[in-house]
Amino acid sequence: MVWNFVNGKNQILLCCVAKIIICWLMNERYQNNKALPFLGKCKLNYLLKPLKKEYPFLKNSDSSSLQVVNEFLTQSWKNFFQDKTGQIGKPRFHSRKYLKKSYTGYVKTSKTGVLQNTKIKRYTVLLEPTGKYYLSLQVEISEPEKYSLTGKRVGIDVGVADLAILSNELKYPSFDSSYFEKKAKVWQRKYARRRHLAKLLVLQDRNKKVLCPRSLESFTNWQKAQKSKAKCQAKAANQRRDYLHKLTTHLVKQYDVIAIEDLKTKNLQKNHHLAKSIANASWRMFRQMLEYKCEWYGKKLIAVDPKNTSRICS
Numbered sequence: 463m464v465w466n467f468v469n470g471k472n473q474i475l476l477c478c479v480a481k482i483i484i485c486w487l488m489n490e491r492y493q494n495n496k497a498l499p500f501l502g503k504c505k506l507n508y509l510l511k512p513l514k515k516e517y518p519f520l521k522n523s524d525s526s527s528l529q530v531v532n533e534f535l536t537q538s539w540k541n542f543f544q545d546k547t548g549q550i551g552k553p554r555f556h557s558r559k560y561l562k563k564s565y566t567g568y569v570k571t572s573k574t575g576v577l578q579n580t581k582i583k584r585y586t587v588l589l590e591p592t593g594k595y596y597l598s599l600q601v602e603i604s605e606p607e608k609y610s611l612t613g614k615r616v617g618i619d620v621g622v623a624d625l626a627i628l629s630n631e632l633k634y635p636s637f638d639s640s641y642f643e644k645k646a647k648v649w650q651r652k653y654a655r656r657r658h659l660a661k662l663l664v665l666q667d668r669n670k671k672v673l674c675p676r677s678l679e680s681f682t683n684w685q686k687a688q689k690s691k692a693k694c695q696a697k698a699a700n701q702r703r704d705y706l707h708k709l710t711t712h713l714v715k716q717y718d719v720i721a722i723e724d725l726k727t728k729n730l731q732k733n734h735h736l737a738k739s740i741a742n743a744s745w746r747m748f749r750q751m752l753e754y755k756c757e758w759y760g761k762k763l764i765a766v767d768p769k770n771t772s773r774i775c776s
Contacts, residue, residue, distance in 0.1 A: 484532065563589040567584065581602040582601050616720055618713075623635070664677065717761070721766050722763065722766065
């Protein structure tokens with residue numbers, strides 16, 4: 463595990479290259495589906511050995527991470543083939559601007575039983591835009607203990623100024639991220655300016671045909687500004703998530719039945735006057751947390767049609 467952290471960047475790059483190769487192979491088979499059959503997870507794993515002979519650098523990667531790539535890719539193709547609604551698109555390559563750099567592998571150690579009543583299945587090493595590495599573990603645990611019943615019911619109306627307005631007139635405000643947003647905007651301007659100046663200097667060296675022209679990566683000021691901007695955004699995201707966790711846990715403990723509006727957040731964000739406020743309130747994350755916590759702790763969540771929910775009857 464320590465070796466993976468030390469060589470985390472190389473492992474992530476190798477894993478991304480492996481994804482590209484295997485995705486290209488699957489796309490070729492999809493385009494020629496009459497001549498070539500679709501490959502499942504096991505068959506893709508058999509192809510890893512000849513692929514390593516053809517591309518020797520794949521031998522430097524963790525073998526379990528390549529198997530996980532095959533599993534994720536196979537599952538995404540299955541979701542695409544089995545979807546009848548047309549909402550799931552064909553798997554495609556990640557954009558070069560995709561900032562989430564991670565790889566997943568299996569844990570092979572005798573220490574997996576250290577945690578009581580827990581079995582560690584996989585680990586994921588993630589490189590954040592802030593430059594920090596994080597390790598997340600996928601574990602198998604027993605069902606959590608149910609919360610005691612209180613006999614209370616409540617309806618929740620979500621809003622922008624107040625995140626949750628309860629039917630018993632209690633209000634919970636939205637998370638205020640204005641401080642971090644201002645700092646992120648300042649660093650965003652610095653980042654854009656420094657990167658633009660670096661590009662001009664690179665073009666100047668290229669036009670003058672300098673013996674040792676500078677590359678964009680040799681200018682570190684814009685990279686420092688990017689990390690500072692990412693740190694401000696990460697702080698706001700972490701504090702917002704912490705606030706929502708505390709609020710949803712409190713609500714699930716207090717009430718046995720919770721009714722909430724079945725809002726389509728994606729459609730509501732098309733309103734450019736409210737899109738930023740809705741995104742900051744994190745309605746979707748709030749509902750998702752309520753859903754799985756109610757399922758975990760033996761409570762009930764009801765999604766109600768939002769039509770006329772905010773109107774007071776005569």
